Amino acid sequence: MKKLLTVSLLGLAMAAGTAQARDYDHVRIGVDVPYEPMEYRTPEGELTGFDIDLGNALCAEIGVTCEWIEQEWDGIIPGLMSRNYDAIMSSMTINDERRQTVLFSDPYFTPPSAWFAPTESELSEATRETLEGLTIGVQRGTLQDNYVTDMFGDVASVSRYSTADDMVLDMQAERLDIVFLDYPVGKATLLDSERRDYQVVGEMITEPKEYFGDGFGIAFRQRDEALAERFNEALATLKADGTYDEIHERYFGEE
């Protein structure tokens, strides 16, 4: 009796294993809401954001139906493993630690950093020449700090702050000429502030990779290589035909 049970369980497990290799026509995607502007709800309660729009576009390109399943962040990888959903698209940074558990798609987004300066500032781009002798504000220990220290540390003076708020205060006090921040943080604290007007100087910066990382990827179960490959192909198509840029612009404005 016991043997029979073992054999049937084994059979069941194998059946599940083969079932896993099937082609998906319906993909459930786990997401942790809210994380504006990547994923959030409109006042009407509709799920939206960069991840959501891009995910839907990818599914449409592949020709599968998508279903978004909300999941708290700390349980988001276990939820993928226990098949509550088949993929995670929730601003997840690709790193080696996670790679041991999940399979990542190609990076679909690198959170950009940007230079912010007062509107009356005459800076129109940030280079070693234009920043010479100025004071640059960064948050201590961030990737922006590392980048600025290595690239401009010898020509400009770098002020390091514990919080972005302290930095914004010193920007308003005119102690800083320019700051280098995560673009979404800078947008929320400087561009949308009321005290003074600020502008983005130059282009958004996501390169080089050694400073700005691998970016966000879609996570799959290790064995779903075929599915990941289909998403990678679709992503390449969307980037080529301009759909990606259109979605990017919707949430991050013109570059």
Place this chain on the structure above:
Amino acid sequence: MQDITLWFQDLLAGNLIFTPQTLGYYWEGLVTTTQLVFLSLVIGLVMAVPLAIGRSSGRRWISLPIYAYTYVFRGTPLLIQLYIIYYGVVFFDGIQETFLWPMLREAFYPALIAFTLNTAAYTTEIFRGAIKATAKGEIEAARAYGMSQGLMMRRIILPSAFRRALPAYGNEVIFMLHASAIASVVTLMDLTGAARFVYARFYAPFEAFLFVAAIYLCLTFAILYLFRWLEKRLLAHLKPA
């Protein structure tokens, strides 16, 4: 000399943290800390002498305001004073247009002002205690010689008061050195600022802070020995024969 350089290079070759670059940060930090502490102590000391004389004056309109000053600066944390002077001043409208701004713009001067005012308050109280403790006999003798108040202060009271204040003042100097560690919260790259930078850069809190603690220890050691030497010279007459 070449052997030492080679030995140093070998020592540095095996680690990623103490590269010439980070040691350069520590060196700049050491310079900043030394400047900050030394300048604030010297200015604070110069301020404290007249303040201490005023504080021990019998005229209440002189002693009370000084008491209020020392009470406020000894009664509030140095960190709060630093925050008020660094972040607070910018809320005065138009401060950017005044002649003070080129100084207040840098993090160094607000820190120097805060540290100076703080150490001057403590030193004032140390000196005042020492002045008060002057032996009555010495004052009576000076009066008997017909010395004026000023002359008595200069020749009798202050010289002996300074000697008595020396051990307590040595402590104040060490406290000031250690208190200067908070300068990095206003973006100043002092020793602690350098350590925080190295820590954040390499995620190596142990190495970064242990190294800087060793530097502070060396500095404290130097201060201790300076004061021990001074005490030996200046307080020789108080030693048991």
